[in-house]
Amino acid sequence: MFSSCRNLLQSSLRARGTPKSFSTLRSSTIPTATTSRSRQIQQRFYSSSEPPPSQAANDRTLVGIFTPKAAALFVATGVGLYFYFRSEKQRLLEQRQKEREVSMVGRARVGGPFTLSTHLNKPFSELNLVGKWNLVYFGFTNCPDICPAELDKMGVVIDALEKKHGRVFQPLFVSVDPARDTPQQVVQYLQDFHPRLTGLIGDYASTKAVCKAYRVYFSTPPNADPKGDYLVDHSIFVYLMDPEGEFVEAFGQAVKAEEIVERVGKEIKDWEGRVGMNL
Amino acid sequence: MGWFSSSKPEHPAAASRQGRTKCWESRDAYFACLDSIGVVKAGEEGKACSTQAVQYKENCAKSWIEYFNQRRVIADRQKDRLASASTYSAGASNRTIS
Incomplete structure (x- = not known):
C-alpha cells in the first residue's frame, strides 16, 4: 500500500x-x-x-x-489529519486523566485499616471489603428507631440493585456500643434485617479507631452503666465502599432508598466500564 | 438468673422487630392522646391518657421513652418555627405585591 x-x-x-x-x-x-x-x-x-x-x-x-496540486493536497490532508488525530487523542487522554484526578480529589479520605470481628466471631478487617460493594452502617442494637429504619432502607437498596447486578453487595453493621452489643445480642438483632447483613464488633479502642477512620462520631453518656439502659449518640450515614475497599459516597438519613439505588447503580455501571468486568 | 432478679430484662424491646413495633405503636397511641388534649410535653397531661401511658411504659425502655418525649418537644418547636417562617415569608410576599 x-x-x-x-x-x-x-x-x-x-x-x-x-x-x-x-x-x-x-x-x-x-x-x-x-x-x-x-x-x-x-x-x-x-x-x-x-x-x-x-x-x-x-x-x-x-x-x-x-496532478501535482492533488498530490500536494493529498499529502497535506494526510499529514494534517495525522497531526489532528494525534493531538485529538492526546487531548482526550489528558481530559480523561483530569477527570480521574477530579474524582480522586473529590473523594473524601474515609476508611482505612481496622480490625473487628463479625457477630460469628470471625476476624474482619478492611481487606474483607475487597471484592464486593459494601454498604456500611454504624449503629447499636438498642437504637430506638433510626438504626432499624436505616438498615431496612439498606435492605431495600440491596434487593433492588441485586435484581439487576447479582450478588454484588456485602452489607455491614458496625456497632458503636461495645459495652452492650455482644455477639449474641447482635446475632439476635440481625435476624430482622437483610439475611447477608454482617455485624461487626470490637472492644472500645477498636470501635473508636474504626469510627475515627470513617469519620463517625459516637458518644456514650458519661457514667452510663455498661449493662444499663442508655442510648448512644452517633452520626447517621450509610457508607458506600467500592470493590477495592475505597470510599465512594455517604448517604445521610434524608436520602431516600430510590435515590441511593440510582446513585449506587450508576457507580456500579461506571466501575464495570472502568474495570472491564462484572463482580 | 437468681431468685432476686426481676423477670423483666433491662431493654426488652431493642433486639427484635416485634418488640420495637409494639413500643412504637404504644408510643403513637400515647402521643395521639396527648395531641387530643393539646399537650406537647409528656408528663404534663395530669390524669388524662393514663391507660396509654401505662402501655407506653410497659412496652418501651426508659431510654427510648426519654428520647421519644424529647423529640416530640423538639419537633413541635420546629413546627412552630417553620409556621412562623412561612407566615413571615407570606407577609413579605404580600408586601411586595401591594
Whole structure:
C-alpha cells in the first residue's frame, strides 16, 4: 500500500517539471498510447520496482487524476489529519486523566485499616471489603428507631440493585456500643434485617479507631452503666465502599432508598466500564 | 438468673422487630392522646391518657421513652418555627405585591 503510494507520488512529482496546467497535461497524455507509455517508463525510471506493463494503463488513469496540486493536497490532508488525530487523542487522554484526578480529589479520605470481628466471631478487617460493594452502617442494637429504619432502607437498596447486578453487595453493621452489643445480642438483632447483613464488633479502642477512620462520631453518656439502659449518640450515614475497599459516597438519613439505588447503580455501571468486568 | 432478679430484662424491646413495633405503636397511641388534649410535653397531661401511658411504659425502655418525649418537644418547636417562617415569608410576599 505504502510503496504503491510512493510510486504514484514519485511519478506525479516528476510531472511537476512540465509547466503545463492540469487540462493541457491531461490532453497531452491521453491522445497517443505510445507516448504515454514511454512517458510511463520514463517516469518509473527512479522507482525501485518496475511495474509490469499490464499495469501501465491502470497507472495512466491514476496519474491522470493525480496532478501535482492533488498530490500536494493529498499529502497535506494526510499529514494534517495525522497531526489532528494525534493531538485529538492526546487531548482526550489528558481530559480523561483530569477527570480521574477530579474524582480522586473529590473523594473524601474515609476508611482505612481496622480490625473487628463479625457477630460469628470471625476476624474482619478492611481487606474483607475487597471484592464486593459494601454498604456500611454504624449503629447499636438498642437504637430506638433510626438504626432499624436505616438498615431496612439498606435492605431495600440491596434487593433492588441485586435484581439487576447479582450478588454484588456485602452489607455491614458496625456497632458503636461495645459495652452492650455482644455477639449474641447482635446475632439476635440481625435476624430482622437483610439475611447477608454482617455485624461487626470490637472492644472500645477498636470501635473508636474504626469510627475515627470513617469519620463517625459516637458518644456514650458519661457514667452510663455498661449493662444499663442508655442510648448512644452517633452520626447517621450509610457508607458506600467500592470493590477495592475505597470510599465512594455517604448517604445521610434524608436520602431516600430510590435515590441511593440510582446513585449506587450508576457507580456500579461506571466501575464495570472502568474495570472491564462484572463482580 | 437468681431468685432476686426481676423477670423483666433491662431493654426488652431493642433486639427484635416485634418488640420495637409494639413500643412504637404504644408510643403513637400515647402521643395521639396527648395531641387530643393539646399537650406537647409528656408528663404534663395530669390524669388524662393514663391507660396509654401505662402501655407506653410497659412496652418501651426508659431510654427510648426519654428520647421519644424529647423529640416530640423538639419537633413541635420546629413546627412552630417553620409556621412562623412561612407566615413571615407570606407577609413579605404580600408586601411586595401591594
